Amino acid sequence: MRYFDLHCDTIYESLAKGCDISNPLFHITPQKSAFLSPYIQCFAICVPEEIRGERATDMFLKAYQRLEEQCLKFDIRIIKSFEDIKSVTENGGKGAIFTVENASPLAGRLENIELFERCGVKFVTLTWNGRNELGAGAMVTHSNGITPFGIEVISELEKRKIAVDVSHASDRLLDDVLNHSSRPIVATHSNSRSVTNVKRNLTDSHFRAIVNRGGIVGLNLHRYFLNDDPDKASKFDIIKHAEHMLSLGGEDALAFGADFDGCELPNDLVGIDSMGEVYELFLRENYNESLVKKIFFENTFKFCENFDKY
Numbered sequence: 001m002r003y004f005d006l007h008c009d010t011i012y013e014s015l016a017k018g019c020d021i022s023n024p025l026f027h028i029t030p031q032k033s034a035f036l037s038p039y040i041q042c043f044a045i046c047v048p049e050e051i052r053g054e055r056a057t058d059m060f061l062k063a064y065q066r067l068e069e070q071c072l073k074f075d076i077r078i079i080k081s082f083e084d085i086k087s088v089t090e091n092g093g094k095g096a097i098f099t100v101e102n103a104s105p106l107a108g109r110l111e112n113i114e115l116f117e118r119c120g121v122k123f124v125t126l127t128w129n130g131r132n133e134l135g136a137g138a139m140v141t142h143s144n145g146i147t148p149f150g151i152e153v154i155s156e157l158e159k160r161k162i163a164v165d166v167s168h169a170s171d172r173l174l175d176d177v178l179n180h181s182s183r184p185i186v187a188t189h190s191n192s193r194s195v196t197n198v199k200r201n202l203t204d205s206h207f208r209a210i211v212n213r214g215g216i217v218g219l220n221l222h223r224y225f226l227n228d229d230p231d232k233a234s235k236f237d238i239i240k241h242a243e244h245m246l247s248l249g250g251e252d253a254l255a256f257g258a259d260f261d262g263c264e265l266p267n268d269l270v271g272i273d274s275m276g277e278v279y280e281l282f283l284r285e286n287y288n289e290s291l292v293k294k295i296f297f298e299n300t301f302k303f304c305e306n307f308d309k310y
Helices: 010-017 053-073 082-090 112-118 148-159 171-180 204-212 235-247 272-284 289-307
Strands: 003-008 039-046 094-101 123-125 163-165 216-219 254-256
Touching: 003 216, 003 254, 003 289, 010 039, 010 053, 039 053, 039 082, 053 094, 053 112, 082 094, 082 289, 112 148, 148 163, 148 171, 171 204, 204 216, 216 235, 216 289, 235 254, 235 272, 254 289, 272 289
Parallel strands: 003 039, 039 094, 094 123, 123 163, 216 254
Antiparallel strands: none
16 A cells, blocks of 8 residues: 655654654554555654754754664665655655654754755644744734744745645744745645634635645544544544545645654554555545545655656
8 A cells, every 4th residue: 555644753752752663652663554565754853842942953953863763774765855755656665754843943043944955854844833933833822923034934945845834833824824935835734624623723715725836735633633522533534524625626635644653543543554444444435546545645746746846
């Protein structure tokens, strides 16, 4: 089964806990994902809100070093270009893309984007739930949107072919990103607010705007984002979110950003090894297999291919 996932926190957890990504308690391990071929996973360094400045930059570098070590140990190819993605896909291999969740490792310095580029970062989530130097996240009560520095960051990221990620953005910040960006944007791990009414999910208008820009949106498996009653969340809620987003024109934009090792899963899912079951569920719910293949792999693959051509 082919699978391309836009977001997990596994490398952050590996760094925080001082253990290999083979830890059986993790949602993602090389053993659990062995059935996937090809398999490309975006590994995010999620920098906690309280870590800022040089400490945040240092954490970013340590996470990248950990990713390098783990990829070497478990025969995973670090991806830094679309050609790398294509090679992994053609060979049915495993690939890792380094991403940033909360751009505080920039430490307010535009020149640190070059550091992101050297480490192969392809997606940058501008904020987490609070404020940083770029703007206001989803849980900020009175969002003032993007900062002047944030506008500069968007421009520089786009020049370096790094996609702007608006998961965790406040509505005001997302509006500002749409106004100040020229390339497609992504929401790596966000569901539909019309289905589950939480601020971390996307409004219909924002989803349409991302689609109209040629962007992609990754379905998130966090139980609190799947169902208004998290205790009742199940894999069937994934279908509900997918169905709604598809009704808004998302056939070529819908993907997965499961948030493994950074979320609380529904009781009927255990981790990456559940994705085969989720794939079969889509088929049983009468989704055409060509569409299912788009959601699980092809839409993200094509986004990366096209983004590299701008």
